[in-house]
Amino acid sequence: MGLGGSSSRRNGFIVDTLPPERLLDRFRQRSAARFFPGAMGPGARALVESRLPGTRDRVVAAADDICRSRFDLLGYRGLSFGEPVDWHLDPLSGRRAPLVHWSRLDPLDPLTVGDKKIVWELNRHQWLVRLGQAYQLTGDERYAEAFARYVNEWLRANPPGLGINWTSSLELALRIISWCWALFLFRSSLALSGDLFVQMLGAMCAHAAHVEKNLSYYFSPNTHLTGEALGLFYMGVMFPELPMAGRWRALGTRILVEQSERQVLEDGVYFEQSSGYQRYTIEIYLHFLILAGRIGLAVAPEVANRVRRMLDFLLAIRRPDGSIPHVGDADGGWLLPLDERSPDDFRGLFSNAAAVFGRPDYAWAAAGPMSETLWLLGAAGLDAVEALRPEPPSTTPSRLFADGGYAVMRSDWGPHGHQLILDAGPLGCGTSDGHGHADLLSIQVAAFGAPYLVDAGTYCYTADREWRDFFRSTAAHSTVVVDGVGQAIPAGSFRWDGRPRARVRRWRSTTAFDLVDAEHDAYQRLPDPVLHRRRVIFVKPRYWVVVDDLQGAAEHQVELCFQFGPMPVTVDSALWARAEGPGGHGLLVRPFASVPLKPEVVEGEIAPIRGWVSSNYGRREPAPILIYSAVTRLPLRIATLLFPVEDASAGFPDVCALGGDGPGPAGLVLDRGLEWIGFEGPEASGGVTLR
Known part of the structure; x- marks a missing residue:
């Protein structure tokens, strides 16, 4: 069954036979309890104004640039991909990846696709979350209208299976996560119509099916695999009425539990020898643990133990000034950037960890509750961090x-x-x-x-x-x-x-x-x-x-x-x-x-x-x-x-x-x-x- 009844296929997407507006209403009514409480709270605007000064102005300024099709991605500022946005373009080299079946493209070939990292970063759609945050903080419908416009343009330009944006299962999984957040942040806007909701849901199902079929067991069984598993878990949690939801939720859970043991060493070091990818992995597992808790899913305690050990390693290498040194590759990417931070600023991560695990040393490293904790966990998350008495780690400094x-x-x-x-x-x-x-x-x-x-x-x-x-x-x-x-x-x-x-x-x-x-x-x-x-x-x-x-x-x-x-x-x-x-x-x-x-x-x-x-x-x-x-x-x-x-x-x-x-x-x-x-x-x- 679909969200409301039997389902049919149209252009490869799953479309429920209920009227689109009815589907959207059911989503609005039934799904809130399953998502991150911070994204659902009606008092976000007041909380930001009273407890996180400066956040609103930062979010609105970034969202305004996005409305003007100017994108801050990785270390680049104000990138333009044309009007309308060319979703296959690397604006630095001027190269445009051809719209052919994804299996015929080599994303590592810069002569054909340009810098795939820049193209993929745009198509992760994490900046849609910034638009959603601006909408939540201002109520201005132009942010919702920009969201709807960009998504509609993307759907037209990226048919399932065609182009560079279907070459990496991880990128599809990250787009699923971004779209889930966008749907919740814009859930009350008139710009989120029933038709748009159904189109997005169908596309997300196509994404998840592609990810399930092309999991990175062999090519990149690292953050690629765990990120893909989290995307499937998101789909299974957010849309439980989908016929594939149970399978995706179970598969995502199994991979994440198994890989926590395989990818995290006993002392908490991430096995790729990269502080940036260690942060990325912790973010993946924090999202997993929070969502699992929302639906009452029991997760083996050892998973949380390994996450804590990963955080403890970051505490150890954290510089006295609070920054985290680069070790190995550090590309500036995040699982879901809920605020603007430099790649060596992990305070938002420590703030979230302090709220989840109740650790005073994580609160110490965070230097107070950060805005990311509000969006993930709401006022209760901020309160949890503030209730802790920040203390440095109890372990020896060396x-x-x-x-x-x-x-x-x-x-x-x-x-x-x-x-x-x-x-x-x-x-x-x-x-x-x-x-x-x-x-x-x-x-x-x-x-x-x-x-x-x-x-x-x-x-x-x-x-x-x-x-x-x-x-x-x-x-x-x-x-x-x-x-x-x-x-x-x-x-x-x-x-x-x-x-x-x-x-x-x-x-x-x-x-x-x-x-x-x-x-x-x-x-x-x-x-x-x-x-x-x-x-x-x-x-x-x-x-x-x-x-x-x-x-x-x-x-x-x-x-x-x-x-x-x-x-x-x-x-x-x-x-x-x-x-x-x-x-x-x-x-x-x-x-x-x-x-x-x-x-x-x-x-x-x-x-x-x-x-x-x-x-x-x-x-x-x-x-x-x-x-x-x-x-x-x-x-x-x-x-x-x-x-x-x-x-x-x-x-x-x-x-x-x-x-x-x-x-x-x-x-x-x-x-x-x-x-x-x-x-x-x-x-x-x-x-x-x-x-």
């Missing part, structure tokens, strides 16, 4: 995530603390390394709360292969490059040739210091195999020493790289480098080795590409990378001091290297012998003696 391969060292949980993250995880997940970067043993550093050493970001996927390969290369990360080659060789926009391995050899954390000892085998493939071992010692709460050992037998070119964010960085002939960060603070860098090192700072170079960072998809800007290089016979040891200073113009600390019988310094001595960090002997894994 922590090893052994399954994911991340070591986090931090001075404290305060907003002005120091933090270092070492990545000793795999290149990506076992089935696909597509979103992983060649960043083995790379570090990121924050000092006095602000980021200094950063992951360079992502910038693009398929539009420009040279830039794609640079941003995920070893040369764009703060680690060691040997013989000018990366730890892995790109074999496509989302593939690598080879699977280098990294492992943590030792972790120790005390009140005085942290130590992590790790190695990788990526350069074992060279004619003279090279093993890279990196130890990082945090002398709490002041500074770090990074000890790089390169084991080999022949002559090699070695580059020790430190990728900074956009800030002034200088280096002198004595090898001292000085980075000037926000607030007048700074980070001093000084390597010690038994061979001469050549220092240089590279910024914004094109041939070869070096010294760039990307904060969002489609955006890039010059940023200095500090490189110390040598051509020498291995083995070689370089010990590098990373020394935060409150005053960026402060003098250099008193430090010298200890000689030894090995391939480099045996230790460092600071403050005229008051502090001694040894690398050999009984403390070969990195001992610290504070005299």
Whole structure:
């Protein structure tokens, strides 16, 4: 049975035999209790005005741009796709994907379709939600009329199975989710006619049938598969009278439960080694858990436990200033952006998690209830967050995530603390390394709360292969490059040739210091195999020493790289480098080795590409990378001091290297012998003696 009786097929869509207006009335009357309470509450306008100042103006401004066919997508602002909107156009390249059967299109071919990421982002229709929010906050029918116009145009231009907008099951699932939200946000508008409702419902059924038939079990069994499962779950929950609803709901549930165990490691790290896709996964499961609760569906407790562990990992890597560092690919996409946020701003996610799980540390990370919580959970969600007494995590600030391969060292949980993250995880997940970067043993550093050493970001996927390969290369990360080659060789926009391995050899954390000892085998493939071992010692709460050992037998070119964010960085002939960060603070860098090192700072170079960072998809800007290089016979040891200073113009600390019988310094001595960090002997894994 359909929503109200027997059903027939027209143009591939399921159309109920009840009159369209009757169908719409039934939807309005029966479905409210099954959807997110925030989208249904009649008092959204008053709540936003009283408790979330600034939200209304932000929403209305964005919706007004959308009404003028100007779209903010990913890192791009004010994109125009023509009038009427050309749903198959990449406006940056000017290329238009042909309207042929989806199986004949390769969305990874930029010469045929342009940048599929931009085309797909438009066709996710997540911006329809912004129109719906503006309608809820103003009652202005022109937002509803724009919604109806865009959907009607899309339906005419995208017949089932034809064109780029049918090539990815995930994109269809995300469009289902957007349309569900749009229907609820515009449910009281005259612009949502019975005919439009029936057309949308039929199209959504066609979407769900396509997704069910083309699930990403083999191509991308990661967020593609879980996102597709959530789309099916949405359909099964929102429209239970559909004959396929029970099957879609059960299939979505089964996949989401199974994949939570497969894709989330025991320590909470998402298996694709990407902080952006970890957020994406948490969003998927929060939506699943909330909707399941709305319909009284019992979900195995372990699913929620894994979501909490994923959130706990994000708490650990969260910088003191509240931002989340990029790890692996970060394209700026969201499951459903209910407010405008930069890709490193996860406060809305933590706010939702605080409301769902009642955790004070999530409320602390959120810095108060966010607007996303209102739209998801209504006034009760805001109240739940406000009722919590925000507290930093009860776990120790420094922590090893052994399954994911991340070591986090931090001075404290305060907003002005120091933090270092070492990545000793795999290149990506076992089935696909597509979103992983060649960043083995790379570090990121924050000092006095602000980021200094950063992951360079992502910038693009398929539009420009040279830039794609640079941003995920070893040369764009703060680690060691040997013989000018990366730890892995790109074999496509989302593939690598080879699977280098990294492992943590030792972790120790005390009140005085942290130590992590790790190695990788990526350069074992060279004619003279090279093993890279990196130890990082945090002398709490002041500074770090990074000890790089390169084991080999022949002559090699070695580059020790430190990728900074956009800030002034200088280096002198004595090898001292000085980075000037926000607030007048700074980070001093000084390597010690038994061979001469050549220092240089590279910024914004094109041939070869070096010294760039990307904060969002489609955006890039010059940023200095500090490189110390040598051509020498291995083995070689370089010990590098990373020394935060409150005053960026402060003098250099008193430090010298200890000689030894090995391939480099045996230790460092600071403050005229008051502090001694040894690398050999009984403390070969990195001992610290504070005299």
